[in-house]
Amino acid sequence: MPLAYWCILIAALMPYALGKYARFGVESDNRYPREDYDNLPPKKRRAYAAHQNALETFPFFAVSVVIALTMGAPVYTVNVLAVLYIVLRIAHALLYIFNKPTARSMVFAVAMAVSVAILVLPAFK
Numbered sequence: 001m002p003l004a005y006w007c008i009l010i011a012a013l014m015p016y017a018l019g020k021y022a023r024f025g026v027e028s029d030n031r032y033p034r035e036d037y038d039n040l041p042p043k044k045r046r047a048y049a050a051h052q053n054a055l056e057t058f059p060f061f062a063v064s065v066v067i068a069l070t071m072g073a074p075v076y077t078v079n080v081l082a083v084l085y086i087v088l089r090i091a092h093a094l095l096y097i098f099n100k101p102t103a104r105s106m107v108f109a110v111a112m113a114v115s116v117a118i119l120v121l122p123a124f125k
Contacts, residue, residue, distance in 0.1 A: 002069060002075050002078065002079055003079040003082065003083065004065045004068075004069060004075075004078045004079045004081075004082035004118075005065070005069075007065070007079075007082035007083060007085065007086050008061070008062045008065055008066075008082075010086050011054070011058050011061055011062065011085070011086060011089060012058060012062070014054050014058075014086075014089060014090075014093070015051045015052075015054035015055045015058065016051075018047055018048070018050050018051035018054055018093055019047075019048065019051040021044075021047050021097075022037070022040060022044045022045070022047035022048040022051060023036070023040075023044070026040060026041075026044060042099075043097060043098075043099075046096050046097050046099060047093075047096070047097050049096060050092070050093040050096035050097060053092070053096070053108070054089060054093065057089070057111070057112070057115070060112075060115050060119075061082075061085055061115045061118075063119075064115045064116070064118040064119035065078060065082055065118055067119060067122070068118045068119060068121045068122055071122035071125075072122055072125055073118075073121035073122045073125060074121070074125070077121060078118055078121060081114050081117055081118050081121075082118065084114055085111055085114045085115060085118075088107050088110055088111035088114065089111055091107050092104055092107045092108055092111060095107060
């Protein structure tokens with residue numbers, strides 16, 4: 001199985017890890033869990049925002065990898081770009097949590113460009 005598929009799994013689990021971090025050590029009511037996020041301290045609210053962003057960007061990345069590999073893009077190139085995407089998404093989450101908005105936005109843009117590059121790879125085979 002290509003490494004890029006493992007990257008899809010990592011990208012799929014990343015939002016849940018960020019959501020867990022956002023709620024770790026914070027008392028919450030499991031009957032209304034989404035209502036607790038407004039009361040989180042700023043760092044935890046930013047972690048929750050990173051969680052939401054990771055959920056929003058995941059489908060495009062996953063579809064890009066699957067399309068690229070099924071359309072015959074070079075597996076090595078897709079693997080390298082998929083790993084780069086994961087590294088960028090981890091950096092994005094950390095920059096979000098530690099309140100570095102300019103760097104975070106730049107990393108977000110590069111990660112999205114990587115997803116686009118993966119998607120269009122089959123056009124250049």
